[in-house]
Amino acid sequence: MTDPVTLDGEGRIGEFDEKRAENAVRELLLAVGEDPDREGLKETPARVARAYREIFAGLWQRPEDVLTTTFDLGHDEMVLVKDIEVYSTCEHHLVPFRGVAHVGYIPSETGKITGLSKLARLVDVYARRPQVQERLTTQIADSLMEILEPRGVIVVVECEHMCMSMRGIRKPGAKTITSAVRGQLRDVATRNEAMSLIMAR
Ligand SMILES: Nc1nc2c(ncn2[C@@H]2O[C@H](COP(=O)(O)OP(=O)(O)OP(=O)(O)O)[C@@H](O)[C@H]2O)c(=O)[nH]1
Numbered sequence: 001m002t003d004p005v006t007l008d009g010e011g012r013i014g015e016f017d018e019k020r021a022e023n024a025v026r027e028l029l030l031a032v033g034e035d036p037d038r039e040g041l042k043e044t045p046a047r048v049a050r051a052y053r054e055i056f057a058g059l060w061q062r063p064e065d066v067l068t069t070t071f072d073l074g075h076d077e078m079v080l081v082k083d084i085e086v087y088s089t090c091e092h093h094l095v096p097f098r099g100v101a102h103v104g105y106i107p108s109e110t111g112k113i114t115g116l117s118k119l120a121r122l123v124d125v126y127a128r129r130p131q132v133q134e135r136l137t138t139q140i141a142d143s144l145m146e147i148l149e150p151r152g153v154i155v156v157v158e159c160e161h162m163c164m165s166m167r168g169i170r171k172p173g174a175k176t177i178t179s180a181v182r183g184q185l186r187d188v189a190t191r192n193e194a195m196s197l198i199m200a201r
């Protein structure tokens, strides 16, 4: 099965090469000293390839593909969706990092807003790529600024990185918090209001 040709975030044309991923997983199993032909592993390369297709699906999506529904409601106060679950993949070790994202914005003068679920979809577009948390955070903020032209944006991401928990420094529970703030949300009072909403449990 091959994907239809799609555009990735940078406008490149391409497709996920499932066969190549499958071969690479088989090679990896051999490299770690496993037997990819033993009963339990026979289907694993194909399974992992399908999983990678899903985990990295965001490479073939653009933010404008998901921020489709916009309305001009004239609402000019802050809109904030918090605790959006994030599953992403650390580009250094190809292991997961997971946590939550909080995404807020103050609509444009005309009150251009988007569907709430679209903010969560936007998080997924960028999370489903090989990532670092800082880039994930700024990409969400910058694409919202570009597409909704709001007066301000705040994005806060809190994640635990498996590369710090299950290997290396082995510090499970350590959380990394990153933020990106644009436009009017840089004003101290507005930013503090957003942060108190985000931090309230
Ligand atoms: N800034 C940033 N660093 C990350 C992120 N995910 C993983 N890292 C770090 O990337 C670094 C890669 O460091 P290297 O020294 O090249 O790799 P390494 O030898 O495996 O490092 P250790 O994890 O310290 O064992 C590590 O310090 C990771 O903690 C991220 O989202 N943002």
Ligand SMILES: [Zn+2]
Pocket: 090, 091, 092, 093, 094, 095, 161, 163, 164
């Ligand atoms: Zn890592």
